[in-house]
Amino acid sequence: MRHLMSPMDFSVEELENLMDLAEDIQNVPAKYAHKCDGRILATCFYEPSTRTRLSFESAMLRLGGKVLGFATADSSSAAKGESVSDTIRIISSYADICAMRHPKEGAPMVAASKSWIPVINAGDGGHQHPTQTLTDLMTIRSLKGSLSDMTIGLCGDLKFGRTVHSLINALIRYENVSFVFISPPELRIPDYIREDVLIKNNIPFKEVIKLDDVMPELDILYMTRVQRERFFNEEDYVRLKDFYILNKEKMSLAKKDMMVLHPLPRVNEISVEVDDDERAMYFKQVRYGMFIRMALILTLLELV
Ligand code: NCD
Numbered sequence: 466m467r468h469l470m471s472p473m474d475f476s477v478e479e480l481e482n483l484m485d486l487a488e489d490i491q492n493v494p495a496k497y498a499h500k501c502d503g504r505i506l507a508t509c510f511y512e513p514s515t516r517t518r519l520s521f522e523s524a525m526l527r528l529g530g531k532v533l534g535f536a537t538a539d540s541s542s543a544a545k546g547e548s549v550s551d552t553i554r555i556i557s558s559y560a561d562i563c564a565m566r567h568p569k570e571g572a573p574m575v576a577a578s579k580s581w582i583p584v585i586n587a588g589d590g591g592h593q594h595p596t597q598t599l600t601d602l603m604t605i606r607s608l609k610g611s612l613s614d615m616t617i618g619l620c621g622d623l624k625f626g627r628t629v630h631s632l633i634n635a636l637i638r639y640e641n642v643s644f645v646f647i648s649p650p651e652l653r654i655p656d657y658i659r660e661d662v663l664i665k666n667n668i669p670f671k672e673v674i675k676l677d678d679v680m681p682e683l684d685i686l687y688m689t690r691v692q693r694e695r696f697f698n699e700e701d702y703v704r705l706k707d708f709y710i711l712n713k714e715k716m717s718l719a720k721k722d723m724m725v726l727h728p729l730p731r732v733n734e735i736s737v738e739v740d741d742d743e744r745a746m747y748f749k750q751v752r753y754g755m756f757i758r759m760a761l762i763l764t765l766l767e768l769v
Contacts, residue, residue: 467765468577468584472598472635480635484603486769487753487760494527497759500768501530507560508534509552509576510587511543511567512694516729516751517587517596521564524758533560550579557581562766564596568694583765591625591695597728598631599761600754605685607753608724608746613640616682620647620709621689621734623654625696628728629689633658637668644670645679649708651701652691676709680718686711688727688734688747712736716744726750 468474475483490497506525508518514536522532535541542552549567553576556563563580565573566587573586588594606612617636623629623646633654636642644663646654653672663670673679680686688711696702710733711725727735727747739745763769 466581466583468580468586469595469761469765470574470577470584470586471593472595472602472631474595477638480599480602483599483757483760483764484606486763487603487756488607490759491756497528497763499529500763501525501528501766504528504530504562504766505560506530506532506534506762507556507563508532508536508587509541509556509563509565510534510536511538511541511565511572512588513537514566514587516754517566517594518564520751520755521585521587521596521758521762524755524762527755528759528762530561530762549576552576553580553584562762585761585765588627591627591630591692593631593634594627594728595631596758596761597628597754598635599757600750601628601632601687601726601728602635603753603757604726604746604750605724608749609684612636613642615641615684616643616645617685617687618645618647618676618679618683619687619689620676620711622652622691622705623648623689624652625692626689629654629687630658632687633662637662637666642668644668645683646670646672647674647676647679647709648672649674649705651705652708676711676715677718680715681720683719683723685724685726686719688725688731690727690730690732690734707733709734710736711739713738713742716742719744 564585564587570590570592577584691706
């Protein structure tokens with residue numbers, strides 16, 4: 466039995482297979498409409514979510530399966546003090562696969578170690594968010610044709626943004642990928658990513674504060690929300706929340722074929738005037754997320 470905790474759990478070849486499958490599902494959905502008949506997905510969300518939870522549910526429903534679960538910790542027995550280890554043992558009797566989001570780093574990993582069904586990490590604190598990374602990879606591959614030969618700028622909250630951490634881990638395995646990290650000094654990428662992931666693997670990267678200066682060199686700009694829920698005090702959040710606002714003026718500095726991605730939800734970091742720019746791909750990205758989750762469910766349930 467296989468779980469998904471980090472994008473590194475899949476080899477590059479397995480990721481390719483997963484994306485090929487997602488592409489086929491997108492092209493010929495009818496072929497997959499009953500693959501999960503009689504199966505149940507549990508979504509156990511101890512932290513808020515719109516896209517991740519609903520795209521998992523939509524994915525399972527489109528495969529012919531059914532869904533159950535909870536959307537907040539206080540609507541589950543966690544409010545009575547039940548541990549994640551006990552909860553997953555219960556869920557294992559009710560469902561065939563589980564997607565879990567938790568504010569504590571490592572909680573889905575603990576669940577996986579006690580589970581009798583595949584567990585998917587749907588975001589654990591500021592740590593990892595592998596299914597968002599699958600979404601990002603699928604979006605880049607579909608729209609750009611490949612995951613190699615690019616300069617990707619990651620902008621905003623690089624310290625607490627789990628989507629950033631997972632995406633860096635995944636992208637270093639492709640040829641000729643370099644990174645530009647754009648953040649205020651307080652929200653730089655964590656040391657373990659800089660040292661153990663980038664420097665150790667000789668990956669080219671630079672860290673800057675100003676977005677304007679690097680705009681012309683980027684093939685992809687990955688914007689992120691300042692993660693309010695992970696700040697220790699509100700004052701720091703208020704000071705940093707509008708540090709970057711991508712607008713038309715900034716977009717005019719970028720390459721004609723640069724792509725703007727964002728895991729969403731957006732707050733102020735991308736002005737709505739950018740939505741009409743043909744380089745804005747963040748709403749398309751959402752749709753790829755559903756197809757790749759369909760492919761993931763089929764793969765972990767060994768139905769392909
Ligand atoms: C992200 C997350 O939850 O980490 N959202 C998502 O799943 N698409 C990004 C965020 O909340 O800022």
